[in-house]
Amino acid sequence: MTLSSSFLAEALAVAHRAADAAALGIHARYSSHDFSVDAKADATPVTEADREAELAIKDVLRARFPDHAFLGEEHGREGESDFLWLIDPIDGTKAFVRGYPMFSTQIALMHQGDLVLGVSAAGEYGERAWAVRGGGAFIGTNASDGQRMRVSDAIDFGPMAAVSTGNLKSMATDPDRWQALGSLVQRVGRIRGYGDFLHYHLLARGSIDLVIESDLNILDIAALAVIVREAGGIFTPLKGGTIDLDIRDALAGTPALHAEALALFNP
Incomplete structure (x- = not known):
């Protein structure tokens, strides 16, 4: 099944709204340092902000796509579908805990095993990047001010690489x-x-x-x-x-x- 450009555009808009919803709680917790830190089974940290942000993201996505499945960092897999939303509410929790802004919210959509959409929202750092398959990649401070991105033309591991x-x-x-x-x-x-x-x-x-x-x-x-x-x-x-x-x-x-x-x- 080929996904239409209109579907991808709508899914991207919803993913941006989900990232915005997560950012509200993340910013409040980060700026006030109001959270406790627990250790997961793999000894990595998790906070209330991680868990709350994942739920906020799912609430937005599920309201528009109730039949889609979800795989989240904090709450695991939910549902079965050709469409799977992949969610890391705070990628870089160690940075979040220690008070420096090198963390982000990662939201992606996989369709029948292929990645087709991605939003990488680093609000405290001040930038957001996004892309859909076939539509180019963009970066800005928010979803409305994106500038197109392109990798460099580097061709060898020389002194400029x-x-x-x-x-x-x-x-x-x-x-x-x-x-x-x-x-x-x-x-x-x-x-x-x-x-x-x-x-x-x-x-x-x-x-x-x-x-x-x-x-x-x-x-x-x-x-x-x-x-x-x-x-x-x-x-x-x-x-x-x-x-x-x-x-x-x-x-x-x-x-x-x-x-x-x-x-x-x-x-």
């Missing part, structure tokens, strides 16, 4: 990939760890050229993958192939640099 890394714990246990990362670091002009939403936003607007990350899940990157792809980039797992619900690492970049890095990490 900029690479950002995220979590690398699992990669550090793989000697071959760790060595491959080391060889890449020696070749590029700039290596940084912007992390979470930020390095994908920077990639999509051409400010950096490649992102490498392990130890993640689909909710961390679903919306960002749509945004990077619609900006002209390539986004896959480190081994290449398609993105699915079981993804655990990511390689995203300009077409030329992604291809070269993919070969480097998978000799």
Whole structure:
């Protein structure tokens, strides 16, 4: 089934409204630091703001799409449908807890296993990025002032290339990939760890050229993958192939640099 442009436009508008609804509670909690912190089973933190924001997002989405399914970071899977909304209410809870604005709300739509829509709302940082399949990628301070984004034209890992890394714990246990990362670091002009939403936003607007990350899940990157792809980039797992619900690492970049890095990490 091919989704119409009108459906995607409407779904995007609803996703923006859902992100706005979440932002109200997140901002109130963040600005007042009024929340307690619990540890989840994987030892990562969760707050009332995470749980409340996910419910606020679902309320907006469900009001328009009552038959769709949901997969949320805090409340798990609900329903079965060809349409699955992927929700991370606060991606970067550790940053939220520690009081710096490097966190975002991630909302994506998957249709029959394909990612078709993404909204990455980083209100406290002051920007929001979004995209739908076939419609390009945009960034602005809110949904009404978007500017189109495009990845850079970088074609090699020379002195002008900029690479950002995220979590690398699992990669550090793989000697071959760790060595491959080391060889890449020696070749590029700039290596940084912007992390979470930020390095994908920077990639999509051409400010950096490649992102490498392990130890993640689909909710961390679903919306960002749509945004990077619609900006002209390539986004896959480190081994290449398609993105699915079981993804655990990511390689995203300009077409030329992604291809070269993919070969480097998978000799």
